[in-house]
Amino acid sequence: MAAKEKFIQVAIDVPMDQLFDYLPNDQILKIGQYVKVPFGRRQIIGIICSISSATDVPREKLKKILSAEEEIIFDKNLFKLLHFVSNYYHHPIGQTIMSVVPSRIKQAKGQIKKAEKIYEATNKLNLEWIEELPKRKVRLRKLAQALILNSIRDSELNNFVSNGRECIQELVSLEVVIASKWTPKINQAETPPELNNEQKKVLSALIKKHDNVAWLIHGITGSGKTEIYLQLLNKFVNKDQSQVLILVPEINLTPQLEARFKLRFPDKTLVTLHSHLSDIERLDNWRKAKSGEAKIIIGTRLAVFTPFLNLKLIIIDEEHDGSFKQYEGLRYHARDVAMMRAKYENIPIVLGTATPALETWFNAKGEFAKYSYLELTNRAVKNAKLPIIHTIPVGDKYGPIISDIIIKAIKSRIERHEQVLIFINRRGYAPVLVCSNCSWSANCERCSTRLVVHLKTKRLRCHHCGYDTTIPMQCMDCGNTDLHPLGLGTQKIEQSLNQLFPKANILRVDRDTTRTKDALDQLYQRMNKREIDILVGTQMLAKGHDFPNLSLVVVIDADNALYSSDFRAPERLFSQLMQVAGRAGRAEIKGEVLIQTAFPNHPVYEALKANNFSEFAKSLLEERKQMQLSPFSFNALLNVEAKSLDNSLAFSHMALEKANKFKSSVTLFGPVRPIMERLKGFERHQIFLQAKSRSELQNLLKPWIKELRSHPMSNRVKWSIDVDPIEF
Ligand SMILES: [Zn+2]
Ligand SMILES: [Zn+2]
Structure with a gap:
């Protein structure tokens, strides 16, 4: 047989x-x-x-x-x-x-990139040898002459002669040149700075464990977490063939961060994995991780799935950041997946942040803490202190858009040649265009949101679907020609600052002005050379970077986040403002933060002023416990969308009915309309699931989703399930 x-x-x-x-x-x-x-x-x-x-x-x-x-x-x-x-x-x-x-x-184009070669002359190659070459071999002579003086890399060949590859092959076959694999020159490693006592304590705790343990480093902005990562890496990558994965939010992956790691580990191969790489670069870096050649891998969320030969440590910087969550296709959270990965590989995982996600905080400090907690309460630079935070009440809403107190504060900084950052999380000129006669406002036809006025380009634009149109001359409802841009955007703030401080160098940084990483990089250099007095920008500026001469941060119009129907909004606002505030006073210059608000005594602002994350987290957890929200329950969200409202609603009702048939103890809410009822021309509904345990939730999801997938109505709608959703 x-x-x-x-x-x-x-x-x-x-x-x-x-x-x-x-x-x-x-x-x-x-x-x-x-x-x-x-x-x-x-x-x-x-x-x-x-x-x-x-x-x-x-x-x-x-x-x-x-x-x-x-x-x-x-x-x-x-x-x-x-x-x-x-x-x-x-x-x-x-x-x-x-x-x-x-x-x-x-795409089946996975050819292996060839390693670059370097060509060196042997001692057979000299001027006499070249003399004996036939006179017509001009290019060969030229290249041979160059090789007497220098060794030449593949990529440099054509600088010497055209069709250099052919010539070099001939010289190699004549045995006057030898080829070897090119490796970059290795500089001496930068000497690590001495850690302060707090940092030393954290590091010595971290290096003790090599099996599966999860750490949370909760350190204020500027407390030197990156330096701890670097010195921790030192204990790992110098051993055997160990590899370390560092996950960072997309926005933090700047050339500076990469450079900092390269300076410290010049003899170790470091690769990055993120969406700005070309497909070929990405594949090449991915293979270096897989083969074990790369010892340090810095990447954004998808990098959590990279194959490694010998992964020994995972670090997640800014673990609270929303960009670790994937919102399309495979809806995973890279932090949570990394936790599982560390478990399967039996290796330690380190989470670092100034403002832990509430779930992480609960896992580190709650009743059933699973993570080990480490704290950094001082700034790493000697004498640098956390900035002092004040709230500045706005007067009546027809008053000046920037309060006098803030204008005075900006003026004093400019006089002292210090820098100012104005943070407003809305690009464009104004968030809405309204008619002064009736209540009409310019809305997106495809989304339930208003169109943002972009005065510089004279356009109205939807920031959700990209819809773009000219600014109308008159009201679409009553024909009135007196249309007003209302509210604040980066462009409008920039415009009024230009009027207030005509001599200052003001730079606006948002997605409209700064699209590429290089542009952001240039901006940092200009800031450090003090070519800029006032930076006006969105959350692009909120993290990752040190501006040593920045002493004042002004936050304008953050209030709308206080009254969002998303229960995570206060947590997000706190962490965002903490990050922005953290840009001030990084060096020895004292920092100050002014938050202009209509609600100066709101608990979020009170907690910021007191720099008391743990009290704030405690009160949020209390609220979540009462409402049985995450981390006190386990959630999933069914998202349904369809071109027609009827289809979206009918599918949602059908889904709800199916779920109820399973007689599970999971509580179902809905169907409800999400905050954005319509998006990109699709009508939307949601069903929210709340369970007492993960297994209870999963036990319902499995058969339920199977039924939904095979239901004939599923062809008429787009639907998806989001387990552990973080946005609504
Ligand atoms: Zn009107
Ligand atoms: Zn739209």
Whole structure:
């Protein structure tokens, strides 16, 4: 009898929660390899997830694998993690796996980038040897002459002669030149600065553990968390073949951060993984992590799924940041996935932040604390203090847009050649255009939101869907020509500051002016050279950067976040303002923060003024406990949207009915309209699920989602499930 037949289970990027069985071809197949398979009439790339000796599919229906690449994409632990993620977030397994594979591999263009070579002359190469070359070999002579003086890299060849590659090959074959792999010159490592006592204590706690333990470093802004990461890394990457993964929010991944790590570890390969890389760069960096060549990997959320040879530590900087959550497709939270990953790999994980997410805080300080808590209460720079925070009440709403107290404060800073940051979280000129005669305002036709006035380009723009139109000459309702921009945006603040301080150098920084990382980088350099007096900007400026000469931060018009219907809004506002405030007084210049508000005694502002995160967290947790919200319950959100309101509502009602049939103890709320009732032309509904335990929630989700997927109405709507939602 022939050897037992094998069947290959392949993950494919299709919205069905299953693997697909294939027959092997004549190659040696291994789990984790990527393969080309026939699917319907197409040929697509998939990944081998398992190999078994049985199948439920009739043998004659099975097709053969077309070809397999040698490269193994994932190891066992990573597979385990992806299965967990697919189950937990209820995303089809094939789509889960394929969404973390670099796109180059999916396009079957995953060629391996060749290492660069360097060419050096042997002692056979000298002027006499060149003399004997035929006179017509002009280029060969020229390149040979250059090589007597210097060694030349692949990428430099064409600087010397055209078609340099051909010439160099000839010289190599004549044995006067040898080729070797090029490696960059290694500078001496920068000497680490001495830590203060608090930092030393934190570091010595961290280096003791090498198995699975979760740490929270709760350190005020400027307390030197990055320096602790650097010195912690030192204990890891110098050992064996250890690799370290550092996850950062997208906005923090600046060239400066990368440079700081490179200066400290010049002899270790460091790669970054984020959305600004080209597909080829991304694949190349990903492979360096997988092969173990890269020892330090700095990346944004998707990097949590990178394959490693020997991962020994995960650090998540600014763990509270919303950008760790993916809002489309596979809706995961990179911090939570990293926690699981650390568990599977049995390695430590370090979370760092000045304002922990309430869930993290609860896990570190609550009744059933799972994380170890470490605190930094002082700024790392000697004598640098946290800025003092004041609230400045706004007068009546027709008064000046910036209060006199604030204008005076700005003036005094400019006179002292210190810098000012004005923070307003709304770009454009004004958030709304209204008619002075009737109540008409300019609204987006596709979203339930107002159009923002952009005066410089004379356009009205929707910041949600990108809809863009000219500013109308008259009211669409009554024909009145007196239309007013109302409210504040970055452009309007910039304009009034220009009038108030005509001699000051004022720079506006928002997505309209600063789209690229390079632009942001130039801005930091100009700030440090003191070419700018006043920066006006959005949250792009809120974090990550030290401005040593910045002594005043002004916050304008943050109040709207106080009355949001999203229960996480106060937590977010607190952390955002804490971050912005933290930009002031980083060096020895004393910092001050002025918050202009109509509610100077609101608890969020009181907590900021007192710099008391723990009291603030305590009161928020008390509220959440009473309302049985996260972390006191486990939540999921069903999002439904459709072109027609009827379809969206009908699907939501059907979904609710189905859920109720399971007689689960999970409480369901809805269907309700989310804050943005209409978005990009789609009508929206939500159903909110609240459970006492994770398992209770998951036990309902699994069969419920299965039914929804196969329901005929599901073709008429777009729907998704968000487990542990953080925005509504
Ligand atoms: Zn009107
Ligand atoms: Zn819109």
